[in-house]
Amino acid sequence: MTQTDLTRLTATEIAGLVAAGETSAVEVTQAHLDRIAAVDDRVNAFLHVDGEGALAAARAVDARRAAGEELGPLAGVPVAVKDVLTTKGVPTTVGSKILQGWRPPYDSTIVRRLREAGTVMLGKTNMDEFAMGSSTEYSAYGPTHNPWDLSRIPGGSGGGSAAALAAYEAPLAIGSDTGGSIRQPGAVTGTVGAKPTYGGTSRYGLVAFSSSLDTPGPCARTVLDAALLHEVIGGHDPRDSTSIPQPVPDVVAAARRGATGDLTGVRLGIVSEFTGEGAEPGVLAAFRESVDTLTKLGAEIVEVSCPNFKYALPAYYLIAPSECSSNLARFDGVRFGLRVGDDGNRSLEEVMSLTREAGFGPEVKRRLMIGTYALSSGYYDAYYGQAQKVRTLISRDFAAAFERVDALISPTTPFVAFPIGARTADPYQMYLADLFTIPTNLYGGPGISVPCGLSDGLPVGLQVMAPTMADDRMYRVAAALESAVGTFTPPAL
Structure with a gap:
């Protein structure tokens, strides 16, 4: 072979070959490292490639197999990790100059579980700075390019992870989803991106953007691969106070069941607010074709109104910036990371100011100012407090909908991948990329994006949203659709 x-195989196929001794983890890892070397100068999916560490991990897997040990379901499979998760001894920049060169002294829980499962970490992927963006153009280290069309964005903030999958640089990746940062890149790159239930995956070691919204999750090229990765990284973590003390639903069994193509007895609700104005005609056409396909698979389709979803975008852009204005106060040029102006002649306040001026990019500064204003005396109740009330109304819309249906479906994004530079001058147009994904974050439930078709030769994603701790439902529906429409392959790089 x-x-x-080797780079075209699914994670499931790779793990099976490694376990059977038909290939080695070292061979698989080297193939992906060579692929990165061949194409990433054009894609810019990776901020750091840890070739030496990856090969050492692969050799350890091969040694375990040779000793007769039973390997886990993803042992020997390479994985790319979004640069928002701490990795011991490996640079973690969060796409920002303010943490350039920082090597954490500990692993995040997600990374630790990946290592324990025998996966092979290839390196850290590019992202919008501090996960604040929808296109991976706000990285301090240059934009990532969409493998379907290198002149277009790969989504954000986790565009590096999605692009690495679409470019066959990695079979698996980890992302984080605060307002759509896993699902939206999955949609525009033709890959699968899953946001677990908030608290279903650990935030320990995740550099915080918005603590009540941030959710690490799996990215893959197939639904089953995403479910297998979800199973590895999910579950209760006592180090995370928001972690849910319950086991992960059997997402792998659900994906396998869905792959049979039978959705008999499943009721799916189309969110009417997401299928009217605001989405491109090609996106809506692909979505409607997918609805017809789901009907043929046995699903019952009903229309569901969630009237408060239209307030999700403004509510999100008060809640998330407010929380980030608190979380990012720790980046002061004193304790770790960049330090500017410390020449012995300036006060601590001057050093902090100069460090933040040099270290934070324009989108981070914009959100910090919005958030600080929203939390300021005299404005807290009018802005942040009101936004939290809207969040409650959105959660009630979800609760009412799930009394009628098993899951909700919608397009993942209103449009396909747009050209790099097309929206950076208009923040509101950029924010609209997450119009359909944000409500799920405000509610806290799981959502997944699965490829459902093409529009003008570019991928379109369908989003499945489920009740909290019912992640298995979204995997079943997504796998069923995948079984009918197949996967999508970008043009060769």
Whole structure:
């Protein structure tokens, strides 16, 4: 089997070959490292490639197999990790100059579980700075390019992870989803991105953007691969006070069941607010075709109104910036990371100011100012307090909908990947990329994006949203659709 063949395999296929001794973890890892070397100068999916560490981890997996140990379901499979999760001894920048060169002294819980499962970490992927963006253009280290069309964005904030999958640089990746940062890149790159229930995956070691919204999750090229990765990284973590003390639903069994293509007895609700104005005609056409497909698979389709979803975008852009204005106060040029102006002649306040001026990019500064204003004396109740009330109304819309249906479906994004630079001058147009994904974050439930078609030759994603701790439902529906429409392959790089 050639190196190209190895990089085209699913994670499930790779794990099976490694376990059977038909290939080695080292061979698989080297094939992906070579692929990164061949194409990433054009894609810019990775901020750091840890070739030496990856090969050492692969050799350890091969040694375990040779000793007769039973390997886990993803042992020997390479994985790319969004640069928002701490990795011991490996740079973690969060796409920002303010943490350039920082090597954490500990692993995040997600990374620790990946290592324990025998996966092979290839490196850290590019992202919008501090996960604040929808296109991966706000990285301090240059934009990531969409493998379907290198002149277009790969989504954000986790565009590096999605692009690495679409470019066959990695079979699995980890992202984080605060307002759609896993699902939206999945949609525009033709890959699968899953946001677990908030608290279903640990935030320990995740550099915080918005603590009540941030959710790490799996990215893959197939629904089953995403479910297998979800199973590895999910579950209760006592180090995270928001972690849910319950086991992960059986998402793998649900994905396998869905892959049979039978949705008999499943009721799916189309969110009427997401299928009217605001989405491109090609996106809506692909979505409607997918609805017809789901009907043929046995699902019952009903229309559901969630009237408060239209307030999700403004509510989100008060809640998330407010929380980030608190979380990012720790980046002061004193304790770790960048320090500017410390020449012995300036006060501590001057050093902090100069460090933040040099270290934070324009989008981070914009959100910090919005959040600080919203939390300021005299404005807290009018802005942040009101936004939290809207959040409650959105959660009630979800609760009412799930009394009628098993899951909700909608397009993942209103449009396909747009050209790099097309929206950076208009923040509101950029924010609209997450119009359909934000409500799920405000509610706290799970959501997944699965490829459902093409519009003008570019991928379109369908989003499945489920009740909290019912992650298995979204995997079943997504896998069923995937079984009918197949996967989508970008043009060769």
